[in-house]
Amino acid sequence: MKFKLRDIATSSTTVVFFIVGLSGVMLYFKIFDSQVKELHEILGLAFVAAAVLHVFVNWKAMKNYFKKKTFISTSVIVLAISALFISQTFNQGQNPKGLVLKSVINAPINTSLQVLNIDYDSALKKLENRNYKVAKEETIMAIAKANSISPFKVIAIITSK
Template sequence: MFKTLATSLTTFAFIVMGTTGVLMYFHILDNYTKELHEILGLAFVAIIFAHVFFNWKAMKKYFTKKIFYISAGIISAVSLGFILNAPTGPNVKRILINSVLGNPIEKTAVLFVDSYDIAKTKLEAAGLIVEADKSLKELAMINQTSPFVIIDTILKK
């Protein structure tokens, strides 16, 4: 039973991971797929270990075949190619996000709405504490929420 369950979970997790990966690549339904892909990806690792554990006898035979080593070589070469060609230097996305989340909301609110006053009104209407000299990170801590929840609140019509 465990062998069948591990194989079934591996199959369906692979289908979801593959589908969400393709959707993310083409930026289709990004708001829905990213978190599912990341969390299920972590679960997928555990599921794969269970699959290997419960199918170890058959897997050992497979590991002795030439095609296993050819496959390992191809995947390793492709992975190494991506690693060696990865951009170097600062992570621009991280710098941008840290800048937006780390500077006072009075300055960064205009990235989301026309003025700080509009952002403040929306946040206060949602029951959040707002202080002009506090960053989104600080406001998130004060309000015991995520900075992204605060941004989402500002963006709501």
């Protein structure tokens, strides 16, 4: 069986489109969203690659299509709607999740542990069991830097069971 590049480009674009579309709907309605998020992101990149390949192998036909008024009108409408959504984010300020996370990792460890509802001695024991150094008044960020690990790794360790 001999595969043509055009067939591969079209098939992969179609299949990945359906999976990305379905996973996007699942994310929107929060159906298995934590499991689907990474799949959606990675296949989203694969979709871009497949679409670029599809345009490349069908370039002659695409050039004519790009000149049609329908394509131009649709492109203008989609770009305008996209610009509207993007422009609304400019006045929102800092991401609240990022602000909370930044505050937790830069607060004194005792304060962070209270917010996370974790006992100091338990957290210290978990870190020491993995040979990480901890000073009493350090922050999660300082602990991470001192041990050459991510602050998220520190949080993962202290919140583990």
